[in-house]
Amino acid sequence: DTTESSSLRTPIVAVLGHVDHGKTTLLDKIRGSAVTEGEAGAITQHIGSTAVPLSVIGEMAGDLVDPEDFDLPGLLFIDTPGHHSFSTLRSRGGALADIAIVVVDVTDGFQPQTEEALDILRRTQTPFIVAANKVDTIPGWNPTDDQPIQASKERQPDRVQSDLDERLYELIGQLSDEGFSADFYWRVQNFQNNIGVVPLSAMTGEGVPDLLTVLMGLSQRYLKEEMAVDVTGPGAGTVLEVTDERGFGTTIDAVVYDGTIRADDQLVVGGLEEPIVTEVRALLQPRPLAEIRTEKEFEKVDSVAAAAGVKIAAPDLDDAMAGAPVRVVRDRPVEEVIAEVEAELAEVEVQTAEEGIVVKADTLGSLEAISSTLEDEEIPIMRAEVGDVAPRDIRVAETANEPTHRAILAFGVDILEDTAALAEQEDVRLFENDVIYQLVEEYDDHVTAIEE
Ligand code: GTP
Ligand code: MG
Numbered sequence: 009d010t011t012e013s014s015s016l017r018t019p020i021v022a023v024l025g026h027v028d029h030g031k032t033t034l035l036d037k038i039r040g041s042a043v044t045e046g047e048a049g050a051i052t053q054h055i056g057s058t059a060v061p062l063s064v065i066g067e068m069a070g071d072l073v074d075p076e077d078f079d080l081p082g083l084l085f086i087d088t089p090g091h092h093s094f095s096t097l098r099s100r101g102g103a104l105a106d107i108a109i110v111v112v113d114v115t116d117g118f119q120p121q122t123e124e125a126l127d128i129l130r131r132t133q134t135p136f137i138v139a140a141n142k143v144d145t146i147p148g149w150n151p152t153d154d155q156p157i158q159a160s161k162e163r164q165p166d167r168v169q170s171d172l173d174e175r176l177y178e179l180i181g182q183l184s185d186e187g188f189s190a191d192f193y194w195r196v197q198n199f200q201n202n203i204g205v206v207p208l209s210a211m212t213g214e215g216v217p218d219l220l221t222v223l224m225g226l227s228q229r230y231l232k233e234e235m236a237v238d239v240t241g242p243g244a245g246t247v248l249e250v251t252d253e254r255g256f257g258t259t260i261d262a263v264v265y266d267g268t269i270r271a272d273d274q275l276v277v278g279g280l281e282e283p284i285v286t287e288v289r290a291l292l293q294p295r296p297l298a299e300i301r302t303e304k305e306f307e308k309v310d311s312v313a314a315a316a317g318v319k320i321a322a323p324d325l326d327d328a329m330a331g332a333p334v335r336v337v338r339d340r341p342v343e344e345v346i347a348e349v350e351a352e353l354a355e356v357e358v359q360t361a362e363e364g365i366v367v368k369a370d371t372l373g374s375l376e377a378i379s380s381t382l383e384d385e386e387i388p389i390m391r392a393e394v395g396d397v398a399p400r401d402i403r404v405a406e407t408a409n410e411p412t413h414r415a416i417l418a419f420g421v422d423i424l425e426d427t428a429a430l431a432e433q434e435d436v437r438l439f440e441n442d443v444i445y446q447l448v449e450e451y452d453d454h455v456t457a458i459e460e
Pocket of ligand 2 (some may be wrong): 031
């Protein structure tokens with residue numbers, strides 16, 4: 009039913025996991041297989057994401073999927089580099105991603121960023137599956153490229169099969185420790201109550217058909233109603249990154265999760281100080297693969313409809329904030345849209361107290377995640393802001409009465425010049441870590457040391 013399918017938006021799939029566990033390789037594999045299938049043209053590379061249409065997923069999943077059973081247009085995969093906080097992936101009312109893949113290296117097992125990913129998925133109630141990656145590294149493994157995993161597994165010698173099973177049970181146990189009931193995906197009846205674990209190799213492609221099948225099935229079953237949105241209305245999105253682009257000045261990389269952004273739209277973007285009102289100068293996408301060697305890196309497009317990643321060039325974006333909302337004004341009074349953006353930012357605003365610690369983070373999403381962790385531990389916050397740690401933050405921190413509160417927790421930001429020296433002088437402790445719970449743990453240890 010094409011009328012129906014055209015009204016469903018593409019689900020957004022975030023690919024999360026610890027550094028080097030294979031997120032990018034997995035997406036490369038999906039793109040590469042599409043090229044092999046002669047479908048290269050069908051895959052669109054977006055800023056920060058890759059759109060894979062249903063027809064291509066059907067091809068890659070082979071016998072596992074019957075495209076007739078589905079009417080979602082496809083999937084939009086967002087890669088999240090390990091050094092980057094994926095807590096940026098927020099949107100109005102919670103998670104930007106509709107669904108997630110947590111990639112775990114079967115040899116390396118759970119690592120700090122795996123746990124952080126699970127914390128965030130739990131908090132935002134995002135459905136997810138686990139990709140137990142790099143099965144080909146199990147000693148004695150005989151690869152069969154791009155095949156469904158069960159068949160491939162059955163072809164392995166017994167001891168290789170039991171080695172794999174052991175590692176998978178270990179993962180399932182760790183998930184259970186984290187409060188998630190999980191099982192081999194082929195045993196899961198209800199993916200809403202159980203996390204499916206899909207063994208695969210992003211390198212050889214074994215198990216990738218299974219992963220795509222489970223993702224499509226999950227989205228189709230549980231997200232269909234949410235996906236029935238009008239994608240022609242004024243666009244809404246989230247800033248992923250603020251970057252300087254030669255020839256364009258400061259630009260924002262955004263994911264549009266609702267409506268459409270056009271090249272002549274007026275926008276309101278969440279800023280460090282106040283909402284920024286600006287006009288689109290250009291909407292940019294990477295050049296198609298075939299043209300990658302041309303001089304210009306980007307191609308201008310007239311519009312982008314949800315869900316999509318896009319680079320937006322516009323004046324006055326210097327103060328734009330990663331994790332903040334982007335809204336198209338179009339036929340509405342601009343004040344109304346500014347109020348909307350302010351309301352959304354207020355929602356994120358952290359509960360602050362007269363007395364407490366200072367938190368600085370790289371994005372609104374990470375600020376939100378750290379603050380909620382601190383709240384759970386009943387650690388009060390005096391100030392929470394997006395931005396680098398500057399001398400004025402020390403000035404704020406030093407006003408705390410409790411010695412344990414003379415502290416700044418910094419996540420994914422720089423400590424500006426002279427700030428560390430000033431902190432030392434004023435007896436303010438600086439904590440830096442790129443993993444949220446480790447950051448909070450370091451602070452906890454410090455408090456324990458003081459109290460003893
Ligand atoms: P960050 O973006 O830095 O967080 O890493 P990532 O999760 O994107 O990992 P990436 O895809 O860059 O893979 C890290 C390394 O693992 C690379 O050398 C890959 O070739 C390798 N790798 C990824 N998947 C597999 C796999 O299934 N099998 C094997 N043997 N190697 C893999
Ligand atoms: Mg990567």
